[in-house]
Amino acid sequence: MDWLNAIVQGTLLGGLYALFAAGLSLIFGVMRLVNIAHGDLIVLAAYLGLSTSIALGMHPLLVLVAVVPAMAGMGYVLQRGVLNRTLGDDILPPLLVTFGLSVIVQNALLEIYTADPRKMDAGGLETASVDLGGLTLGVLPVLTFAVAVGVIAGLQWVFYRTALGRAFRAVSDNQDIAQIMGLNKAHVFGLAMALSLAVVAVAGIFLGIRTSFDPSIGGGRLIFGFEAVIIGGLGNLWGTLAGGVILGVAQTVGAAIDPGWQLLAGHLVFLLILAIRPNGLFPRMDG
Amino acid sequence: MTGLDAFYGDFQALYGLDLHLDAGEVLAIIGANGAGKTTLLRSIAGLIRNRPEAIRFRGSPVGALRADQVAGLGIALVPEGRQLFPSLSVEENLIIGGRVGRKGPWSLDAVYRLFPILKERRNQASTSLSGGQQQMVAIGRALMANPDLILFDEISLGLAPIIIRDIYAALPGIVGDGMSAILVEQDISKALSVSSRVYCLQEGRVSLEGASDALLREAISRAYFGIA
Ligand SMILES: Nc1ncnc2c1ncn2[C@@H]1O[C@H](COP(=O)(O)OP(=O)(O)O)[C@@H](O)[C@H]1O
Numbered sequence: 001m002d003w004l005n006a007i008v009q010g011t012l013l014g015g016l017y018a019l020f021a022a023g024l025s026l027i028f029g030v031m032r033l034v035n036i037a038h039g040d041l042i043v044l045a046a047y048l049g050l051s052t053s054i055a056l057g058m059h060p061l062l063v064l065v066a067v068v069p070a071m072a073g074m075g076y077v078l079q080r081g082v083l084n085r086t087l088g089d090d091i092l093p094p095l096l097v098t099f100g101l102s103v104i105v106q107n108a109l110l111e112i113y114t115a116d117p118r119k120m121d122a123g124g125l126e127t128a129s130v131d132l133g134g135l136t137l138g139v140l141p142v143l144t145f146a147v148a149v150g151v152i153a154g155l156q157w158v159f160y161r162t163a164l165g166r167a168f169r170a171v172s173d174n175q176d177i178a179q180i181m182g183l184n185k186a187h188v189f190g191l192a193m194a195l196s197l198a199v200v201a202v203a204g205i206f207l208g209i210r211t212s213f214d215p216s217i218g219g220g221r222l223i224f225g226f227e228a229v230i231i232g233g234l235g236n237l238w239g240t241l242a243g244g245v246i247l248g249v250a251q252t253v254g255a256a257i258d259p260g261w262q263l264l265a266g267h268l269v270f271l272l273i274l275a276i277r278p279n280g281l282f283p284r285m286d287g
Numbered sequence: 288m289t290g291l292d293a294f295y296g297d298f299q300a301l302y303g304l305d306l307h308l309d310a311g312e313v314l315a316i317i318g319a320n321g322a323g324k325t326t327l328l329r330s331i332a333g334l335i336r337n338r339p340e341a342i343r344f345r346g347s348p349v350g351a352l353r354a355d356q357v358a359g360l361g362i363a364l365v366p367e368g369r370q371l372f373p374s375l376s377v378e379e380n381l382i383i384g385g386r387v388g389r390k391g392p393w394s395l396d397a398v399y400r401l402f403p404i405l406k407e408r409r410n411q412a413s414t415s416l417s418g419g420q421q422q423m424v425a426i427g428r429a430l431m432a433n434p435d436l437i438l439f440d441e442i443s444l445g446l447a448p449i450i451i452r453d454i455y456a457a458l459p460g461i462v463g464d465g466m467s468a469i470l471v472e473q474d475i476s477k478a479l480s481v482s483s484r485v486y487c488l489q490e491g492r493v494s495l496e497g498a499s500d501a502l503l504r505e506a507i508s509r510a511y512f513g514i515a
């Protein structure tokens with residue numbers, strides 16, 4: 001097995017993991033909420049994409065225009081209707097409630113779609129590739145990576161260059177003082193969750209085109225996203241992309257040594273980094 | 288305010304306070320540590336919710352409103368210990384103060400005219416400023432809301448005397464345009480020098496009230512420390 005190839009494929013895979021992770025990182029940064037249902041919501045978005053694409057006979061990438069706003073709207077309602085009530089000094093209630101949500105989403109998907117693996121048909125995009133002198137790059141992984149970079153850059157821009165991002169940072173710094181600046185934190189949290197689930201929608205569609213999925217795989221996506229966030233350093237979006245890439249490379253290099261080692265190698269690298277740098281490689285620097 | 292009580296959990300911090308403030312008036316609130324001054328300002332600002340009728344502002348009950356709603360009505364707070372947003376630059380701290388979008392004389396330019404040093408430091412992290420400069424940002428941030436009532440919580444706390452003098456020198460220019468103000472201080476003479484009336488709080492109750500220039504020192508120290 002060619003090492004360079006493993007590293008390149010791993011880097012591209014890291015783009016998908018960064019997409020899993022970015023929404024997780026965002027809401028943790030804004031409201032210190034760990035969303036246990038994050039992975040199941042990714043799977044939900046994949047199913048939404050599947051159904052829309054079949055119903056309208058559209059290419060899975062085109063249904064993004066419907067699935068992204070639908071997930072964003074759902075995120076806002078979920079936050080205002082349920083999750084805001086669980087936020088407080090105690091970190092346990094939001095964990096329990098999002099865990100419950102995870103179970104609900106999984107069972108609802110099982111009920112509607114059964115446990116059979118499904119896949120989105122992207123008209124050959126999944127298998128298309130380009131040859132670069134010995135190195136074969138899949139078009140889909142390259143596209144996924146490019147979209148991940150675009151999403152991270154977009155989130156970064158929102159965070160540091162817009163009024164919404166200023167509101168996110170202010171509420172994250174000090175909820176009370178943000179509130180006396182006229183920011184309704186319930187609404188700001190709702191917008192943060194909407195943005196998070198908009199990214200989840202993108203992640204779900206790219207996941208569903210790349211591999212087959214079934215209602216049970218959400219937990220694994222949550223773990224990959226979570227590991228990417230921690231490796232990169234909490235609250236640092238570019239760090240999250242780097243974390244995704246490190247995780248992806250660890251997995252493909254592990255698989256190159258022995259196919260059974262793929263997941264184990266990823267987890268080991270995560271634990272190793274956690275042991276050496278508990279705050280991740282690129283922790284956010286405040287001031 | 289009539290019959291204002293405030294609680295932290297089971298602990299009652301304020302007991303049936305009755306206070307009033309006329310439009311354009313500067314009121315001083317003095318009292319020892321733990322008397323309930325900060326609790327009073329947090330109640331007015333909406334950070335501690337209350338009965339609707341407990342606080343009236345321009346005639347309407349506001350005691351039960353959320354802090355962001357109170358802010359929209361024109362009440363701004365300069366909080367104890369400044370509490371700037373560390374993730375925001377100096378200028379962003381000011382801009383976010385203006386997001387309630389009320390019309391009035393205060394803008395970025397006006398704040399920079401009042402505190403020129405802030406213009407030089409506009410792109411720095413707010414945490415990199417000296418204590419006095421941070422206090423200027425906190426005051427500017429509250430002014431950006433163009434409030435009708437501004438609440439100052441111990442703006443001299445932890446600052447060098449010369450800085451305190453500068454900030455107090457700027458106060459008349461701030462509250463001169465008909466803005467009302469409530470000034471909480473432990474430093475009695477500073478508070479009396481800029482206010483027209485004063486309330487003294489002791490263990491969550493009003494222990495003394497009067498015109499700032501008519502109160503005797505002796506009465507104040509009795510009301511302040513609760514010694515006969
Ligand atoms: N967050 C809080 N939780 C519980 N008790 C508090 C809290 N903040 C203040 N207190 C108590 O309320 C009383 C009034 O405090 P405070 O309003 O901060 O007084 P002051 O500003 O006059 O020093 C004090 O006894 C204080 O210990």
Ligand SMILES: [Mg+2]
Pocket residue numbers: 324325326367441
């Ligand atoms: Mg105080």
